[in-house]
Amino acid sequence: xxxxxxxxxxxxxxxxxxxxxxxxxxxxxxxxxxxxxxxxxxxxxxxxxxxxxxxxxxxxxxxxxxxxxxxxxxxxxxxxxxxxxxxxxxxxxxxxxxxxxxxxxxxxxxxxxxxxxxxxxxxxxxxxxxxxxxxxxxxxxxxxxxxxxxxxxxxxxxxxxxxxxxxxxxxxxxxxxxxxxxxxxxxxxxxxxxxxxxxxxxxxxxxxxxxxxxxxxxxxxxxxxxxxxxxxxxxxxxxxxxxxxxxxxxxxxxxxxxxxxxxxxxxxxxxxxxxxxxxxxxxxxxxxxxxxxxxxxxxxxxxxxxxxxxx
Amino acid sequence: xxxxxxxxxxxxxxxxxxxxxxxxxxxxxxxxxxxxxxxxxxxxxxxxxxxxxxxxxxxxxxxxxxxxxxxxxxxxxxxxxxxxxxxxxxxxxxxxxxxxxxxxxxxxxxxxxxxxxxxxxxxxxxxxxxxxxxxxxxxxxxxxxxxxxxxxxxxxxxxxxxxxxxxxxxxxxxxxxxxxxxxxxxxxxxxxxxxxxxxxxxxxxxxxxxxxxxxxxxxxxxxxxxxxxxxxxxxxxxxxxxxxxxxxxxxxxxxxxxxxxxxxxxxxxxxxxxxxxxxxxxxxxxxxxxxxxxxxxxxxxxxxxxxxxxxxxxxxxxxxxxxxxxxxxxxxxxxxxxxxxxxxxxxxxxxxxxxxxxxxxxxxxxxxxxxxxxxxxxxxxxxxxxxxxxxxxxxxxxxxxxxxxxxxxxxxxxxxxxxxxxxxxxxxxxxxxxxxxxxxxxxxxxxxxxxxxxxxxxxxxxxxxxxxxxxxxxxxxxxxxxxxxxxxxxxx
Numbered sequence: 001x002x003x004x005x006x007x008x009x010x011x012x013x014x015x016x017x018x019x020x021x022x023x024x025x026x027x028x029x030x031x032x033x034x035x036x037x038x039x040x041x042x043x044x045x046x047x048x049x050x051x052x053x054x055x056x057x058x059x060x061x062x063x064x065x066x067x068x069x070x071x072x073x074x075x076x077x078x079x080x081x082x083x084x085x086x087x088x089x090x091x092x093x094x095x096x097x098x099x100x101x102x103x104x105x106x107x108x109x110x111x112x113x114x115x116x117x118x119x120x121x122x123x124x125x126x127x128x129x130x131x132x133x134x135x136x137x138x139x140x141x142x143x144x145x146x147x148x149x150x151x152x153x154x155x156x157x158x159x160x161x162x163x164x165x166x167x168x169x170x171x172x173x174x175x176x177x178x179x180x181x182x183x184x185x186x187x188x189x190x191x192x193x194x195x196x197x198x199x200x201x202x203x204x205x206x207x208x209x210x211x212x213x214x215x216x217x218x219x220x221x222x223x224x225x226x227x228x229x230x231x232x233x234x235x236x237x238x239x240x241x242x243x244x245x246x247x248x249x250x251x252x253x254x255x256x257x258x259x260x261x262x263x264x265x266x267x268x269x270x271x272x273x274x275x276x277x278x279x280x281x282x283x284x285x286x287x288x289x290x291x292x293x294x295x296x297x298x299x300x301x302x303x304x305x306x307x308x309x310x311x
Numbered sequence: 312x313x314x315x316x317x318x319x320x321x322x323x324x325x326x327x328x329x330x331x332x333x334x335x336x337x338x339x340x341x342x343x344x345x346x347x348x349x350x351x352x353x354x355x356x357x358x359x360x361x362x363x364x365x366x367x368x369x370x371x372x373x374x375x376x377x378x379x380x381x382x383x384x385x386x387x388x389x390x391x392x393x394x395x396x397x398x399x400x401x402x403x404x405x406x407x408x409x410x411x412x413x414x415x416x417x418x419x420x421x422x423x424x425x426x427x428x429x430x431x432x433x434x435x436x437x438x439x440x441x442x443x444x445x446x447x448x449x450x451x452x453x454x455x456x457x458x459x460x461x462x463x464x465x466x467x468x469x470x471x472x473x474x475x476x477x478x479x480x481x482x483x484x485x486x487x488x489x490x491x492x493x494x495x496x497x498x499x500x501x502x503x504x505x506x507x508x509x510x511x512x513x514x515x516x517x518x519x520x521x522x523x524x525x526x527x528x529x530x531x532x533x534x535x536x537x538x539x540x541x542x543x544x545x546x547x548x549x550x551x552x553x554x555x556x557x558x559x560x561x562x563x564x565x566x567x568x569x570x571x572x573x574x575x576x577x578x579x580x581x582x583x584x585x586x587x588x589x590x591x592x593x594x595x596x597x598x599x600x601x602x603x604x605x606x607x608x609x610x611x612x613x614x615x616x617x618x619x620x621x622x623x624x625x626x627x628x629x630x631x632x633x634x635x636x637x638x639x640x641x642x643x644x645x646x647x648x649x650x651x652x653x654x655x656x657x658x659x660x661x662x663x664x665x666x667x668x669x670x671x672x673x674x675x676x677x678x679x680x681x682x683x684x685x686x687x688x689x690x691x692x693x694x695x696x697x698x699x700x701x702x703x704x705x706x707x708x709x710x711x712x713x714x715x716x717x718x719x720x721x722x723x724x725x726x727x728x729x730x731x732x733x734x735x736x737x738x739x740x741x742x743x744x745x746x747x748x749x750x751x752x753x754x755x756x757x758x759x760x761x762x763x764x765x766x767x768x769x770x771x772x773x774x775x776x777x778x779x780x781x782x783x784x785x786x787x788x789x790x791x792x793x794x795x796x797x798x799x800x801x802x803x
Binding site: 176177180181182184185187188191192194195196197198199200201202203205206209256 | 369393398407418419473
């Protein structure tokens with residue numbers, strides 16, 4: 001027990017070093033690297049939002065891309081239809097709001113069922129959204145994708161800073177929430193909902209709030225990413241494989257840590273890019289690494305930094 | 312002790328809980344006064360836990376009324392019932408593993424509010440006071456995983472009292488605790504009485520709670536059967552019949568009749584721990600070749616654990632010998648092939664396969680002709696299975712499933728058959744069929760039987776010798792006809 005401060009500080013120093021590198025990067029790195037990290041930071045927010053639901057509320061949401069997709073497409077469609085009569089910041093906020101509304105509409109029925117059925121419900125929601133986007137091609141751009149007339153900025157460095165600050169602020173809020181009394185009640189509900197109920201906690205209410213918070217940040221991140229990329233497509237925002245990547249990132253980084261999810265996302269996207277010269281092999285290598293970490297370090301990167309052993 | 316004069320704080324009237332066609336609790340009525348401790352007892356499946364869960368709102372009552380201080384609780388969700396003043400001390404729980412003991416107690420002190428982003432300043436002091444009260448002061452900064460079993464139970468108690476419940480429900484308060492820990496917990500529960508809280512203790516038998524309770528209510532098959540002072544309930548005819556069965560016609564064969572000098576199965580000083588809970592402690596018993604031995608014990612006494620240890624499914628300390636040789640380190644499959652076959656409590660039938668296929672799988676190791684002979688013999692023993700051959704196993708009735716499970720075990724031609732709670736949940740008429748089958752096995756074959764039962768009525772008539780297992784230890788051994796005189800008090 002006495003040894004705990006040391007690994008904990010190792011985690012702290014690793015975080016501080018990563019933060020410092022991230023601050024200095026725009027001075028040295030190429031626009032290409034910055035662009036890659038911009039996407040990685042938005043993905044980090046997706047993964048952190050997902051961890052709030054899975055790690056704390058104990059609900060496996062197989063459909064993170066449902067929330068992201070609704071946010072991204074709402075923002076994108078508003079801009080495509082109304083530009084230049086509408087501020088893109090309004091579009092972004094509308095995207096986040098739409099994700100929350102869609103999230104509540106999904107969570108209310110889904111939280112009535114428990115265990116694997118919640119996950120399946122969320123999975124079906126993704127498929128429904130995906131099909132809707134393809135069918136309503138007039139509105140959404142369908143399989144070709146939606147071209148958005150405006151972007152926030154075309155400066156790589158500015159985009160990088162926006163994504164970085166957004167990730168930092170979202171991470172701080174989500175982390176703070178996870179450590180607050182609400183986070184504790186969520187964890188208790190996730191682990192043993194019968195007992196949480198017997199202690200006087202309204203389990204459904206708390207899980208619904210977790211879903212709303214998760215939906216808000218997912219939708220906001222999705223909307224911001226649309227105005228970074230200038231397009232929205234099913235393949236980059238909604239497809240199941242995108243969701244799987246987010247889930248792997250969160251688990252890889254360390255369940256129930258919030259911060260770990262961000263680390264996992266940056267790692268996944270970074271590795272994928274580093275290994276790109278290997279072609280198809282790259283995906284395989286990244287998958288094998290992810291598998292090994294999940295099998296041998298169930299607490300993920302954060303668990304490794306804490307010293308491997310479980311508390 | 313009983314404050315019979317004061318108005319009851321909890322009034323349960325005609326509580327009924329149905330699961331589909333099964334009536335788990337039927338028209339149960341009782342009340343508890345402030346400062347009174349009521350023991351709700353009954354054997355496994357009697358509905359006592361369901362009654363407790365219905366009061367907490369974990370299960371929704373099908374009918375009836377549950378009033379706390381005159382306020383109707385029936386139908387409310389459990390978090391609202393908790394806020395109205397009911398607390399439940401869980402037997403099994405999953406505390407927050409990454410948080411310390413102190414933080415776990417603080418969680419119980421948090422309000423159910425979403426606006427509450429920071430804990431109140433006095434939460435820490437309150438949590439520490441509760442910890443000191445239940446005896447956790449020394450382990451405040453430890454994680455639950457490092458706690459001793461009794462301390463985990465103390466943590467449950469701490470969480471339940473954090474909300475100052477007017478009514479405390481305690482599920483099996485003393486399960487897995489040592490004698491000195493039982494004394495500590497009894498004292499903590501007595502403090503509830505002093506503070507004027509009403510307490511409902513749910514347990515298997517009168518004995519375990521008799522020192523603590525003001526009154527006992529006994530249940531059987533979902534219904535009220537007796538109520539009163541512990542001593543009176545223990546003397547009650549119906550209670551004695553439920554726990555001990557009626558007059559016994561014993562056909563036991565004396566142990567001296569068995570010719571083998573060394574018993575075929577010797578269990579010597581066996582101990583098993585589940586994490587921190589001690590499931591078996593220094594258990595020794597023996598079975599002679601051809602002998603029928605019953606191991607009697609209530610749910611949770613450790614019967615299944617012992618059988619699993621014999622079958623090689625579980626690590627244990629001590630020694631288990633079969634035909635004079637240690638069974639360890641044989642794998643479960645090797646042990647089964649050596650002639651020890653367990654028919655588990657859960658039956659473990661292949662539900663999606665036919666009766667015949669289940670039996671054929673049991674006789675897999677036998678040659679074709681031998682298999683057919685064994686099958687004929689079993690169809691003779693359980694004629695109903697012959698008629699049901701092509702039916703899927705999961706569509707059989709409970710009794711037929713039990714017969715199939717026994718028949719499948721017998722297809723393996725065991726030398727020792729371990730039968731774990733064959734009567735669980737079965738109607739009396741089925742028990743007679745099983746009884747006759749066991750009698751035939753005893754009279755016409757050389758098979759050795761080790762029968763685990765909590766149903767004494769079923770266990771005694773088939774036994775040459777009886778062991779009583781209580782809280783992980785063997786507490787009595789003897790012939791069945793001496794059971795009522797010597798061991799019954801232990802069992803009630």
